[in-house]
Amino acid sequence: MIPHNYLEKVYAGFIGMNAGIRLGAPVEPTEWTPEMISDVYGEVNGYLKDYNVFSADDDANGPVFFLRALIDDAVDREMEAQDVARAWLNYSREGIGMFWWGGDGVSTEHTAYLNLLRGMEAPESGSAETNGIIMAEQIGGQIFIDTWGWIFPNNPTKAADYAEKAASVSHDLNGLYGARFIAACIAEAFSASTIDEVISRGLKEIPADSTYAKVVHAVLDFQKEHPDDFWKCRQYLEEEWGYDKYTGVCHIIPNAGVCVLSLVYGEGDLSKTIEIATACGWDTDCNAGNVGSIVGTLVGINGIEDKYRAPINDFIVTSSVSGYLNILDIPSFVKSLALLGYHVSGEQAPEMLVNGFKEEDVFFDFTLPGSTHGFQTEVPFKTILKPNDEFGYRTPGSLEIFIDRMVEGEKSRVYYQTFYRRDQFNDEKYKPTFAPKAYSGQTVSMKLYLDQLRGKEVIVTPYIRDTFTKEVVELEPVTLEDKTWQTVEFIIPDTEGSFVEEVGFAIESPSPRDYRAFGKIFLDEFHIYGAPNYDIDFSKQVVEFLSVTPFAHHRGNWDLESGKMVVDSNEDCASFTGHYYMKDAVIRAGLKPTAGHHHALLFRALGTQKYYQAGFAGEGKVALQLNDFGLETLKSVDYDWNLNEDYTFEVAVRGSEIQFFINGDLVLEHLDERLTHGMIGFSLSEAGSCEYEHVEVRE
Numbered sequence: 001m002i003p004h005n006y007l008e009k010v011y012a013g014f015i016g017m018n019a020g021i022r023l024g025a026p027v028e029p030t031e032w033t034p035e036m037i038s039d040v041y042g043e044v045n046g047y048l049k050d051y052n053v054f055s056a057d058d059d060a061n062g063p064v065f066f067l068r069a070l071i072d073d074a075v076d077r078e079m080e081a082q083d084v085a086r087a088w089l090n091y092s093r094e095g096i097g098m099f100w101w102g103g104d105g106v107s108t109e110h111t112a113y114l115n116l117l118r119g120m121e122a123p124e125s126g127s128a129e130t131n132g133i134i135m136a137e138q139i140g141g142q143i144f145i146d147t148w149g150w151i152f153p154n155n156p157t158k159a160a161d162y163a164e165k166a167a168s169v170s171h172d173l174n175g176l177y178g179a180r181f182i183a184a185c186i187a188e189a190f191s192a193s194t195i196d197e198v199i200s201r202g203l204k205e206i207p208a209d210s211t212y213a214k215v216v217h218a219v220l221d222f223q224k225e226h227p228d229d230f231w232k233c234r235q236y237l238e239e240e241w242g243y244d245k246y247t248g249v250c251h252i253i254p255n256a257g258v259c260v261l262s263l264v265y266g267e268g269d270l271s272k273t274i275e276i277a278t279a280c281g282w283d284t285d286c287n288a289g290n291v292g293s294i295v296g297t298l299v300g301i302n303g304i305e306d307k308y309r310a311p312i313n314d315f316i317v318t319s320s321v322s323g324y325l326n327i328l329d330i331p332s333f334v335k336s337l338a339l340l341g342y343h344v345s346g347e348q349a350p351e352m353l354v355n356g357f358k359e360e361d362v363f364f365d366f367t368l369p370g371s372t373h374g375f376q377t378e379v380p381f382k383t384i385l386k387p388n389d390e391f392g393y394r395t396p397g398s399l400e401i402f403i404d405r406m407v408e409g410e411k412s413r414v415y416y417q418t419f420y421r422r423d424q425f426n427d428e429k430y431k432p433t434f435a436p437k438a439y440s441g442q443t444v445s446m447k448l449y450l451d452q453l454r455g456k457e458v459i460v461t462p463y464i465r466d467t468f469t470k471e472v473v474e475l476e477p478v479t480l481e482d483k484t485w486q487t488v489e490f491i492i493p494d495t496e497g498s499f500v501e502e503v504g505f506a507i508e509s510p511s512p513r514d515y516r517a518f519g520k521i522f523l524d525e526f527h528i529y530g531a532p533n534y535d536i537d538f539s540k541q542v543v544e545f546l547s548v549t550p551f552a553h554h555r556g557n558w559d560l561e562s563g564k565m566v567v568d569s570n571e572d573c574a575s576f577t578g579h580y581y582m583k584d585a586v587i588r589a590g591l592k593p594t595a596g597h598h599h600a601l602l603f604r605a606l607g608t609q610k611y612y613q614a615g616f617a618g619e620g621k622v623a624l625q626l627n628d629f630g631l632e633t634l635k636s637v638d639y640d641w642n643l644n645e646d647y648t649f650e651v652a653v654r655g656s657e658i659q660f661f662i663n664g665d666l667v668l669e670h671l672d673e674r675l676t677h678g679m680i681g682f683s684l685s686e687a688g689s690c691e692y693e694h695v696e697v698r699e
Helices: 006-027 034-041 058-072 081-091 108-117 146-151 156-167 174-188 195-203 211-225 230-241 252-266 270-279 284-299 330-345 351-355
Strands: 315-317 327-329 362-364 383-388 398-406 412-417 443-454 459-466 472-474 485-491 500-508 517-529 534-536 552-554 557-561 564-569 573-577 585-595 598-607 610-617 621-628 631-638 647-654 657-662 665-671 679-684 688-698
Touching (some): 006 034, 006 284, 058 146, 081 108, 081 156, 195 252, 327 330, 330 362, 383 412, 398 500, 459 485, 679 688
Antiparallel strands (some): 383 398, 412 500, 443 517, 459 500, 534 688, 552 573, 557 564, 564 688, 598 679, 610 621
């Protein structure tokens, strides 16, 4: 049975995981010993670094994207390891993002990925027989599997089984036992009362004679003898179970010891648990993330201190091939995960959950306790944001905006960030790339309620901010009525080849200083929807995170030259952007092939291994092809084309109807219904080079 508080528990677990990752990340490198951590930071009792925007992390990438095996392949059947392997291949860009690309035979994940590329299937791709026992037992077996525990609440065996299948893509033996243990602990945490119950249940899912089980029992036994000093236990691990005994880059066994140490000495307190996991060193973000998942699920959202929750602000970035999916709103993600949980259990999801999630749109209803959906304010001195769990438009929950002493001439903006740039990050970890969450031509709608305490009228002016010019474009102002829910709605204006990086509204009041404005605005049902209509002007783009904005590149050397995007590659390559759930559209782009025989426009792309492409396909040929983990030609026609000539490619796709035009002339048309939505982009199916000019996307 799915528990009644399922969604909130998943929400708490996911925030707990990301709090642990964020806390541990600054001291993850092996150079950071416990002594160094203590010397530099003292007692760990809060985030070690203040991030502007926390960058992507493999400990979040894996749980978010490998779960999509249930969406893309194992929809109404039992999942197999190869389903997860396909998710690895489809959402990863070779050599960049997702996980650590440390080299074949060095990084377990990199090695497994290359095995999959060579045609090897899971679990052989991650077996000890294939890669050796040291590689197979590195820590990755347990750090990408948290979501399987949340998918199967109160079903530790099923959670462990699916976690093992997922982990077997890259790991084996103790690597699999770690996956089983952590996932089972998360599943058990939905109903357990204590950490001891959680650990006991996790142990039932792994072999009793395994090294993993032995290190767990060793820590439990040590803690009974020394219940008040986790540092003694950490020293014991160093002496008996340390990195000198379990080699490789980052072996699972020492870190399993730290996970259990922090769980038992943390005593069910989330803050204490992730702080201990970080202070102990070794793989700090992995360990703190895993135990954060477990304890967050156990204690629920009220058990997470604001000092760890508030900086996350319901938002993380990831680093898949989809820049659109890489801007991750946590409440929306956990709703999608919970809906999957109901689906695989065969139970009906609550109506509020079903109505509160719109996969194709940005939709925020603030129903989850304390949720903010990543909203920010320009002047927190004047507009103070806080979640309100009681008051909402149709369902409880809204974002409360307190207006503090506003007078004529003052203005503060409240906004959702829809696009991210490199200068907002402190580092380039895992190279996230972004495609906007909002596009010209889409509609923005929101519900606003004014509770005015003092002052003259309150006016809100919807606006967008252009990411190229940084200019704020204001639309028609709206005077709010007191004690009334109002719908404020507008269409995002043309950004002329650039993109929107903020969508929100400015707040102002013509109140005099002796009658300053005080009050509250409640925001609910924030919604961005509709078909995009936009251009990409390459003269307004830049190279950031090793990619041309707003694209994510998979192989090839991509750059900007003289207002064009250019690629040169000695192998097949592709580049992706756009709304991940875009369906019908007309996509138009200018290009000049300068070398090679295969140059195509991509559409309805779901990843690096699933998309349609139309374009030049050999000398004197044009083809429409489907890539579904292998290229299939759907239709081919003769066409006399030449290198170093300019062409305009256009694809019109409506339902199953696909038309392809070159220079305005219809070249081929075909019916195919296998892919219904996806990104756009460009591809070379073999070595070559090409120049790309202005891109247009129309409804």
